[in-house]
Amino acid sequence: MTLELMWSKDNAVKAAYRRQKTGRKWNPEEVINQAISRLKHRDIVGAVQRGRTGLGWGERTQRWERATQTERKQLVVEEVKRMEEEGRKVCAVSQKQQGAWVNWEDCLDRKLTWNDVWKIPDCRLSFLIRAVYDVLPCPRNLSRWYSREEACQLCGTPKANLKHTLSACTTSLQQGRFTWRHNKALRVLAAALEVRRRKAGSREETQKQTFIPFVKEGQSATQGVRRSCEGLMRKGEWEMAVDLDKRLVFPRNICETTLRPDIVLWSSVQKTVLVIELTIPWEENIQAAYERKKLKYQELVQQCAENGWRSLLYPVEVGCRGFVGTSLTRLCRDLSIGQKQLVKQMAEEVERCSFWLWLRRKDCHWKTKE
Known part of the structure; x- marks a missing residue:
């Protein structure tokens, strides 16, 4: 809801957001700005591979600079969730027994x-x-x-x-x-x-099976090898x-x-x-x-x-x-x-x-x- 008010093209809707009151411990505007900064920094760093699965294997992240308005809203929501998860892990690290799961290397989340x-x-x-x-x-x-x-x-x-x-x-x-x-x-x-x-x-x-590369509306098709x-x-x-x-x-x-x-x-x-x-x-x-x-x-x-x-x-x-x-x-x-x-x-x-x-x-x- 906060993103809809902040990024609205209607001035009346933006004015409604300015009059919105937030809590003392959590300011959504500050959190959203921090998430946007992290997403822009991720574009600079690029893709980082973790574990033993090899290069190119894992979830592909959407770049902030190439994302549409709707995709940017989704990226911010996911990044805020990721920030909260990191805070939970930081709290778990201080717990020797209950937080031992943070030391599980090369282990998938269940x-x-x-x-x-x-x-x-x-x-x-x-x-x-x-x-x-x-x-x-x-x-x-x-x-x-x-x-x-x-x-x-x-x-x-x-x-x-x-x-x-x-x-x-x-x-x-x-x-x-x-x-x-x-x-x-x-x-x-x-x-x-x-x-x-x-x-x-x-x-x-025996029949050759290949993946069909779909192209989004407004984007040009790229020539590539079918996997x-x-x-x-x-x-x-x-x-x-x-x-x-x-x-x-x-x-x-x-x-x-x-x-x-x-x-x-x-x-x-x-x-x-x-x-x-x-x-x-x-x-x-x-x-x-x-x-x-x-x-x-x-x-x-x-x-x-x-x-x-x-x-x-x-x-x-x-x-x-x-x-x-x-x-x-x-x-x-x-x-x-x-x-x-x-x-x-x-x-x-x-x-x-x-x-x-x-x-x-x-x-x-x-x-x-x-």
């Missing part, structure tokens, strides 16, 4: 719509919110709140934190609890890749092996190795092999997990390349509280998989399994059905 809130059971929604802010009644928090000694009911570790319960308990690891959660998430990823593999071998994929939506998995026969239900053996026609990646996709026609490794770490360790898996399979990738195969490695991380790493977006982009749907499915599956692990944190007996 947006919950009102429809998601209504569908998620209350107990799971409570677990998700309290787990993000680390206020669940784990042994460390109980010791802090009630000044008494608390320990993990499975392995006996004194004052065990939430990280220990969801991703570091040795007893849970030996009983296969973390492996069960990993396999549940791996099935979701494998199902999406299987759909893409079958589509690559179908007749529909193909096929991705790495072009038309042809692809084979896939998943380390589920039975022990995976790396294809011997590609390379001899004892390593067991989670998923292997290969095409003998294109001489291309894709190695995909899924990890479910603590959110603050996503970057470390990516580097560890990349180093583990680097030698395998080199051996495949020496044998004449184009080899690509994709370490994928999903935090144990249901926050997906940016590495999954790179996989979806390169294989032309629907990113939004797969990210949501992976996040919900891991969060659901972690919730079940939390409920069974005091039960020494573990038996599940896949």
Whole structure:
């Protein structure tokens, strides 16, 4: 409303804005001017790439100098929201425990719509919110709140934190609890890749698909190269092996190795092999997990390349509280998989399994059905 009054071409409307009273703590005119200054400064700095997704990958920002009046209003509104979000993060940085989420590197934001809130059971929604802010009644928090000694009911570790319960308990690891959660998430990823593999071998994929460049009214068309939506998995026969239900053996026609990646996709026609490794770490360790898996399979990738195969490695991380790493977006982009749907499915599956692990944190007996 303030923008409509300030930028109106009618003098009577502008006069109404001058008589408008605002609060003491928040002056909309000052905030709007600050947002406009930030937008103009962004035009000078240019596009800045963050994370490991690579140059040119991410949201494209509208330039202030080229925007229309309607687009400028929308840019100001979004920039004001961004400023408020930055202020909230500054406040969270000062909170050591509840603000630990600001240290999550290469982690996608998980947006919950009102429809998601209504569908998620209350107990799971409570677990998700309290787990993000680390206020669940784990042994460390109980010791802090009630000044008494608390320990993990499975392995006996004194004052065990939430990280220990969801991703570091040795007893849970030996009983296969973390492996069960990993396999549940791996099935979701494998199902999406299987759909893409079958589509690559179908007749529909044999026809060249391209993006149509639309031009806005009043703008001139620019000559450019049309981008193909096929991705790495072009038309042809692809084979896939998943380390589920039975022990995976790396294809011997590609390379001899004892390593067991989670998923292997290969095409003998294109001489291309894709190695995909899924990890479910603590959110603050996503970057470390990516580097560890990349180093583990680097030698395998080199051996495949020496044998004449184009080899690509994709370490994928999903935090144990249901926050997906940016590495999954790179996989979806390169294989032309629907990113939004797969990210949501992976996040919900891991969060659901972690919730079940939390409920069974005091039960020494573990038996599940896949």
